[in-house]
Amino acid sequence: MGAGERNRRRGEISRLLGLAKSLIVPLLVAVVWEIVARNHLLSSSLFPSLTGVANVGLDWIFGTNHSALVYSGTWLEHAGSSAQRVLAGFAIGSLAGLTLGVLTGWSKFWRGLLDPMVQWLRPIPVTAWVPLSIIWFGIGARPAIGLVVIGAFFPAYVNTVHGVMNVEDKLIRAARMLGADRRQMLFRVVLPAALPTIATGMRIGLGFSWMCVIVSEMLAVKSGIGYVLWDSYYFANLDMVVAAMASVGFLGFLSDKIFRLLLRSRLRWTDQGDRA
Amino acid sequence: MSRIVARHVGKLYGNADDTASTRALADFSLAVDDNEILCVVGPSGCGKSTFLNLVAGFIQPSEGELTVNGKPVLGPGPDRGVVFQEDALFPWLTAIENVAFGLELRKIDRTVARERARDALKLVGLDGFEQHLPKALSGGMKQRVAISRVLVNDPDVMLLDEPFSALDTFTRTTLQGELLRIWQHHKRTFVFVTHNVEEAVLLGDRVAVMAKTPEGGTLVQEIAIDIPRPRDTTGAEFNDYKRQILTALHMEVKL
Numbered sequence: 001m002g003a004g005e006r007n008r009r010r011g012e013i014s015r016l017l018g019l020a021k022s023l024i025v026p027l028l029v030a031v032v033w034e035i036v037a038r039n040h041l042l043s044s045s046l047f048p049s050l051t052g053v054a055n056v057g058l059d060w061i062f063g064t065n066h067s068a069l070v071y072s073g074t075w076l077e078h079a080g081s082s083a084q085r086v087l088a089g090f091a092i093g094s095l096a097g098l099t100l101g102v103l104t105g106w107s108k109f110w111r112g113l114l115d116p117m118v119q120w121l122r123p124i125p126v127t128a129w130v131p132l133s134i135i136w137f138g139i140g141a142r143p144a145i146g147l148v149v150i151g152a153f154f155p156a157y158v159n160t161v162h163g164v165m166n167v168e169d170k171l172i173r174a175a176r177m178l179g180a181d182r183r184q185m186l187f188r189v190v191l192p193a194a195l196p197t198i199a200t201g202m203r204i205g206l207g208f209s210w211m212c213v214i215v216s217e218m219l220a221v222k223s224g225i226g227y228v229l230w231d232s233y234y235f236a237n238l239d240m241v242v243a244a245m246a247s248v249g250f251l252g253f254l255s256d257k258i259f260r261l262l263l264r265s266r267l268r269w270t271d272q273g274d275r276a
Numbered sequence: 277m278s279r280i281v282a283r284h285v286g287k288l289y290g291n292a293d294d295t296a297s298t299r300a301l302a303d304f305s306l307a308v309d310d311n312e313i314l315c316v317v318g319p320s321g322c323g324k325s326t327f328l329n330l331v332a333g334f335i336q337p338s339e340g341e342l343t344v345n346g347k348p349v350l351g352p353g354p355d356r357g358v359v360f361q362e363d364a365l366f367p368w369l370t371a372i373e374n375v376a377f378g379l380e381l382r383k384i385d386r387t388v389a390r391e392r393a394r395d396a397l398k399l400v401g402l403d404g405f406e407q408h409l410p411k412a413l414s415g416g417m418k419q420r421v422a423i424s425r426v427l428v429n430d431p432d433v434m435l436l437d438e439p440f441s442a443l444d445t446f447t448r449t450t451l452q453g454e455l456l457r458i459w460q461h462h463k464r465t466f467v468f469v470t471h472n473v474e475e476a477v478l479l480g481d482r483v484a485v486m487a488k489t490p491e492g493g494t495l496v497q498e499i500a501i502d503i504p505r506p507r508d509t510t511g512a513e514f515n516d517y518k519r520q521i522l523t524a525l526h527m528e529v530k531l
Binding site for chain 1: 332334351352353354356357358360362364365366367368377378381382409410411425426429
């Protein structure tokens with residue numbers, strides 16, 4: 001057995017151990033949860049059992065036994081609605097945040113013009129925008145997308161400004177020495193150097209996007225995971241409420257994973273890229 | 277012919293009437309000949325890096341006149357390549373992309389640029405490392421890439437700001453040899469700033485000794501190093517020059 005072979009095997013073993021380790025806490029939580037629910041240590045109207053949630057969740061997804069009632073077999077439809085709103089709102093919000101962030105970070109003129117306004121709007125919690133978004137956009141997908149735009153905008157903006165303003169001076173000097181004009185400096189030096197910071201802001205924004213879509217679907221939309229969550233709460237179907245919560249968690253996790261995979265090759269040069 | 281001419285150059289940071297202003301360079305006059313290696317040596321704060329930054333065009337003189345090729349320096353440009361002290365490669369670009377960067381800025385055809393970058397990397401002994409990112413290269417290799425990214429633009433003047441000071445002795449000695457070999461094959465004007473007296477005597481055709489004074493950094497002495505290359509760093513002649521420079525530096529320190 002060669003040294004390379006041994007190293008690879010050691011790497012596989014440590015990866016398996018890592019995976020096993022990451023499962024310990026979730027398994028413990030699941031076991032305790034199920035014990036508490038089965039033995040009615042807490043009232044079942046307050047505390048749904050894991051198996052109950054799994055049963056309803058599976059029917060919601062696959063339409064197996066109609067335990068999810070009207071929602072039997074509709075998971076993909078609702079998840080798709082929410083995901084579309086997140087995608088649309090995140091794309092618009094991030095692009096706006098990126099564009100204004102570059103202007104603000106790059107030019108003193110735009111910084112003086114735009115930044116005070118943005119900093120003044122930023123402390124307003126996204127949820128406070130809900131009434132206005134309903135009044136402006138009515139009931140349906142549009143207020144949800146509008147809210148996601150706001151949620152995705154600020155982290156992208158703040159991190160882009162920070163990333164653009166904090167490019168290492170030695171890189172700027174090196175590029176000037178090699179003959180870069182202002183435009184080349186922006187597109188070939190500043191933006192690539194700021195990309196890790198910008199990507200972090202967008203990841204935070206993606207998380208906010210899911211929060212925004214759920215809130216607005218609870219209040220203003222008749223479809224999507226947030227709608228199912230709120231509707232099930234009204235009918236005191238706690239199994240379904242928890243299944244919807246788990247769905248959002250899964251979708252948020254999945255979208256973050258996809259986002260990181262899409263950027264991995266561009267961030268290969270950072271430590272972030274190594275871990276993605 | 278003189279490539280670089282500095283006449284009574286002064287550099288002031290801050291306003292002259294402000295007590296917080298500092299004078300980095302005072303009444304500095306020096307001419308650097310074509311194809312000459314000029315080493316600038318002195319303690320920190322003597323203005324040697326300021327002089328280099330002025331020639332590079334990163335900063336402008338507050339007093340006096342500074343010309344390269346007979347024209348005043350207005351800003352940085354690829355005709356005056358700089359090798360920085362610290363690693364200033366673009367970390368998201370591979371070695372060959374770093375070297376081709378300057379050529380591509382000037383809209384030189386991509387395949388031509390890559391070909392010339394490949395040759396420039398070969399010149400510094402880095403063939404086979406074209407696709408490596410800077411983080412996968414050692415300190416010495418990074419400085420080789422930095423030298424080749426400047427050379428590829430065929431500059432009139434190469435400005436080296438303590439380029440080997442962060443390297444271990446063995447790597448430094450190797451790179452000093454490489455630099456001389458490159459200069460012999462691609463003659464041009466080198467300005468090499470260092471705080472290492474031995475390095476200055478080894479590399480320089482001439483050594484400019486600088487010192488820090490209350491009025492600002494200034495030129496103390498210019499010494500032509502009249503030893504044929506390759507130079508024996510343990511020879512008597514070499515040591516005479518070292519002593520001469522050290523004396524010049526010490527005298528200033530004692531003042």
